[in-house]
Amino acid sequence: MSIPPPAEIERIAYLGTPAAAVPPLRALREAGYEIPLVVSRPDTRRGRGADLEPSPVKAAALDLGLEVSDDLEDVAGVGAALGVVVAYGEIIPSALLEQLPMVNLHFSLLPRWRGAAPVERAILAGDEATGVSLMVVDEGLDTGALYRRAEISIAPDEDSGALRARLVALGTEVLIEALAEGLGEPEPQAGEPVYAQKITTEDRRIDWTQPAVQIRRQVRVGGAWTTFRGQQFKIWRTAVRSAHVAQELRADLPGSISGLSVATGEGRIDLLEVQAQGRTRQAAFAWHNGARLRPEDRFV
Numbered sequence: 001m002s003i004p005p006p007a008e009i010e011r012i013a014y015l016g017t018p019a020a021a022v023p024p025l026r027a028l029r030e031a032g033y034e035i036p037l038v039v040s041r042p043d044t045r046r047g048r049g050a051d052l053e054p055s056p057v058k059a060a061a062l063d064l065g066l067e068v069s070d071d072l073e074d075v076a077g078v079g080a081a082l083g084v085v086v087a088y089g090e091i092i093p094s095a096l097l098e099q100l101p102m103v104n105l106h107f108s109l110l111p112r113w114r115g116a117a118p119v120e121r122a123i124l125a126g127d128e129a130t131g132v133s134l135m136v137v138d139e140g141l142d143t144g145a146l147y148r149r150a151e152i153s154i155a156p157d158e159d160s161g162a163l164r165a166r167l168v169a170l171g172t173e174v175l176i177e178a179l180a181e182g183l184g185e186p187e188p189q190a191g192e193p194v195y196a197q198k199i200t201t202e203d204r205r206i207d208w209t210q211p212a213v214q215i216r217r218q219v220r221v222g223g224a225w226t227t228f229r230g231q232q233f234k235i236w237r238t239a240v241r242s243a244h245v246a247q248e249l250r251a252d253l254p255g256s257i258s259g260l261s262v263a264t265g266e267g268r269i270d271l272l273e274v275q276a277q278g279r280t281r282q283a284a285f286a287w288h289n290g291a292r293l294r295p296e297d298r299f300v
Contacts, residue, residue, distance in 0.1 A: 003101050003183050004081050010034055013080035013100065015072075017041045019056040020164055021086035024105060024172045026060065028084065031176050035066050036078040041089050042070040075100060084175070085137055089116075094139045102137035103183070105175050107167045109133060109149055111189040113196040114142035119164045120221045121196040122154065124203075126213075129153050130163070132171035134178055136186050141195075145186030148174050159220040208254035208299060212240050212267035226255070226299040228276070233299065236281055237273035255299040260284050262299060 003009075011034045014025050029035060038061035043052040054062070061068045067078075072092070075083060076099045083102035085092065092102060108118035110133040115121075122130045131151035136144035150170055154163060199221065206215055206226045216238050218224040225234045241261060252263035260271045271284035276291075291297075 003103070006180060006182050009081045009179060011036055011078070011080045011082075013037050013039065013075045013078055013083045014057075014061075014086075015039045015075070015083060015088040015092075015102075016057040016086040017055045017089045018087050020107070020168050021057050021088075022060045023168050024084070024086050024175055025057060026064070027172045027176050029064055029066075031180075033179075035061075035064075036080060037074060038066050038068045039072055039075055039088070040068060040070060072096060082179075083137070086171075091139070091141065092137055097137060097139070103147065103175075104135050104137045104142070104144065105171045106133045106135065106142055107164065107171060108196065109151060110135065110142060110146060111191050111193040114193055115196040116198040118196040119160050119167065120199045121194075123158075123160055123163065123220050124217050126217060127154055130167070132167055132174055134171075134174055134183075135189075143189065143193075145188050147183045147186050148178050150174050157220075160222050206235070206299070208262070209265040212264040212269045215264055216240055216269060228299055229297065231277040233277065234275040234281075235271065235273075236275060239270045239272060241268040241270060253298065257293060257297055257299065260288055 012028055014028065014035055016025060017040050025038065038057065040055045040058040040061070043054050043058070045051070046053055058068050072090070073096070076096060080100060083100050085102055085104040106118065108122065109129070109131040113121050119130070129151055131149060133146055134148040135142070135146045138144040152166060152170060204218060204221065204223045204225055206218055206224055208215070208226070219235050219238050223234065225232055227233060252258065254263055254265050256263045261268045262271065273281055274284050274287050275281045276287060
């Protein structure tokens with residue numbers, strides 16, 4: 001279905017789930033659009049025995065006094081002129097797309113990093129830039145033609161949380177401006193598709209034989225972990241040793257700890273913030289002071 005002109009877009013159905021999808025929802029409301037329905041993924045339990053909790057988008061929608069559903073089929077009957085999708089987490093059926101045109105705000109420069117984890121994959125790959133794409137929703141996984149793209153650089157020290165926040169702000173601005181100006185004709189995606197598979201626990205496990213630069217990317221994604229004295233040990237912030245300083249230290253096996261410096265397959269990293277199993281996050285020097293490291297201690 002074709003997208004109506006700006007003057008005919010008064011009612012927008014919104015589909016989204018995580019915290020990153022909350023600012024665009026609020027911005028649409030502040031811009032004066034009527035939102036007859038918000039669709040989000042079903043409530044989930046965040047821990048064993050915990051009560052069901054709503055998604056961030058559902059919680060925000062209820063706070064705004066909006067109707068919420070976890071049934072996609074409800075979108076068809078609310079009289080919306082357009083559907084806006086932001087990190088909803090499910091492929092939209094073609095039958096529904098035939099009833100309501102939809103646009104999707106995606107946090108990458110498509111066709112690079114189609115899929116579930118575009119922000120994290122961009123960091124892991126060492127990309128120097130990323131961005132947002134506003135596109136047609138079709139039956140594929142982020143394959144629709146593009147209405148808008150906007151690019152930003154990735155700072156060398158930027159973690160996934162900070163980068164995602166900047167992308168959300170940029171994407172929200174792009175979405176509101178595009179709806180006000182008119183979307184125009186979309187253009188097919190050009191280039192080689194690259195897929196952003198969901199980040200797994202193993203993706204976060206540190207292999208100390210890898211170069212320091214690559215390990216630091218894992219840390220920037222968040223939740224990077226290793227083992228220390230047989231227990232899981234998370235590393236939250238690090239710094240890479242400069243080459244001339246690293247050369248002054250003896251050549252240790254990967255994972256060997258010297259002060260707050262850890263040997264890797266290429267270079268060393270300095271620990272800044274860590275989390276031992278069963279503990280809260282803390283400054284690395286505080287952990288080091290209490291750990292009483294032995295010569296044989298290593299991260300593995």
